[in-house]
Amino acid sequence: MTNSPDSSNSPAGSNSSNGSGVRPGLTLAVVAVVQFMVSLDLSVVNVGLPQIATGLGFGAAGLTWVIHAYALTFGGLLLLGGKAADRYGRKRVLLLGLALFGLASLAGGFAREPGQLVAARAAQGIGAAMLAPAALALLTATFPAGRARVRAFGVWSAVNAAGGALGVLIGGLLTQYADWRWVMFVNVPMAACALALAWRGITAGGPPARGGRPDVLGALLVTAGMTLLVFGVVRTDRYAWSSPVTLTTLAVALVLLAAFLRVERTTTRDPLVRLGLFANRSVAGANACNLLVGAGIASAFYFMSLYLQHVLGRGPASTGVMFLPLALAVVAGSVLAVKLGYRFAARTLLASGALLTATGLAWFGLIAADGSFTADVLGPSIVVGTGFGLCLGPVVSLATAGVAPHETGTASGLLNSSRQIGASLGLAALGAAAQHRTGHGTTPDALNDGYALGLTLGAALLAAAALIALTVLRRTGRPTARSGNNRSLAPAASD
Structure with a gap:
């Protein structure tokens, strides 16, 4: 047994103190704070987007890059981050990431023009x-x-x-009663708290196993390829899908992504992701589901924020409050997943959660220009939130099942990457579809038609995720306790 959870071979699990320096409770606390902050930042800016556009002079198309800049650098570099965590030590990489995140949030809050905010979001x-x-x-x-x-x-x-859902509430309150800049500043004290907690609460392990040099070229290729792909889709509001500009942009993006795959197969450096990892059906299926879930949920947050403000005429704070039922439902769904996780396989919970979320998004797709919170938002918010909460834990467990200890950082990065890339691609594609449906109309009826289409397409993505969970992922055994001690048996192999 190693002497820290920072070591890739540590098997510590349920013992709160085993004399080896492993402190599961403190590790869980650090991870919880970090994950809340990262999830919060994915949604906290949504409600403030109209005010950000007014304050810094963003255009309609440029405004989406406040979201894309974060999602693309996050998603595109997560694999490199996971590889760095495996190679250089998880505590060290965690501390560096927290410091950069906090400083970038501070810089974003002081931004004076669109480019500065987009750059700060990319650094975040x-x-x-x-x-x-x-x-x-x-x-x-x-x-x-x-x-x-x-x-x-x-x-x-x-x-x-809670971070993703409450981010909308917190963003709305900060935007209306303080200033939109506080949706950036709010991360600074959380990053400082997480940094202090991680510094004291996580014990550094022994020297990590050294492999080859990190595959920086692969990281640059996949990030550039995904950025161009999103850029090409977003720009279809100005250039048609069949235009030379769009076709050229998408073609270059695909060439870059193909080059990334080739580099991963042939590089003499440590590959960003070992392509053989996808031979594990659990890893491949969970990441495919995660990409589709990320696409549908990110788009739903975006469209519903705009629907409540631009169609129903609600203010930022009121909009944030109206997201509270969804936030609470997500937390409830997550808790329910824990309870059901003792009785049902993760595959079953993931498929059920995706189907429930698809049902809620389809219900959202029935929004009306003369609707109300009670009639058009409350019911589907509870259904979507519960379903999404059911998905979160099982997809993580499945994506890391059967993965060698020295590749857990890579598998974790891959899972986060699929969520963020899915969010960015989904928002670009569904946003473009909504824009085409709306045309140049700015009336509540025209905007409502576009938002409703985007939400309906999101439901289709979640239905596809459920289908993948049922057909690609294999059945697994449910967790069982070993009699006579406090340890637990691992679930049956899922690959």
Whole structure:
């Protein structure tokens, strides 16, 4: 046994004190704070977007890059962050990521023009790409099996859900009663708190195993390829899909992504992701589901924020409050997933959660220009939130099942990456579809038609995720406790 969860081979799980320096409770607390902060930042700016556009002079298309800049650098560099965590030590990478995230948030709050805010959001994404996989790898190593793992991932999914959902509420209150800049400043004290907690609460392990040099070229290729892909889709509001500009942009993006795959197969450096990892059906299926779930949920947050403000005429604070039922439902769904995780396989919970979320998004798609919160928002918010909460814990457990200890950081980065890339691609594609439906109309009726289409397409993405969970992921055994001690048996292999 190693002497820290920072070591990739640590099997510590359920013992609160084993004399080896492993402190599962403190590790879980660090991971919870980090995940809440990262999830909060994904949604806290949504309600403030209209005020950000007015304050800094963003255009309609440029405004989406406040979201894309974060999601793309976060998603594109997560694999490199996971690899760095495995190679250089999870605690070290976590601390560096927290410092960068906090400084970038501070810089974003002081931005005076669009380019400065977009650059700060991109820097936030780089910091998040370092700290998120390191934190999740720590959690995976500290709680490797059984009921302790189910509980730990239940806590992780609950704070993940709470951060994402409550971010809209917090963003609305800050925007209306303080200033939009506080949706950036709010991260600074949280990053400082997490940094102090991680510094004291996580014990550095022994020297990590040294591999080859990191595959920086692969990271640059995948990030550039995804950025161009999103850029090409977003720009279809100005250039048609069949225009030379769009076709050229998308073609270059695909060439860059193909080059990334080739580099991963042939590089003499340590690959960003070992492509053989996808031979694990659990890893491949969970990441495919995660990408679709991320696409649907991110788009739903975006469209519903705009629907409440631009169609129903609500203010930022009122909009944030109206997201509270969804936030509470996500937390409730996450808690329910823990309870059901003792009885049902993760595959079953993931498919059920995706289907429930798809049902809620389809219900959202029935929004009306003359609607109301009670008739059009409350019911589907509860359904979507509960379903999404059911998905969070199981997809993490599945994506790291059967992965070698030295690749847990990479697998964790891959999972986070698929969520963020899905969010960015989904928002770009569904946003473009909504824009085409709306045309140049700015009336509540025209905007409502576009938002409703985007939400309906999101439901289709979640239905596809449920289908993948049922057809690609294999059946697994449920966690069981070993009699006579406090340890738990690992779930049956899922690959």
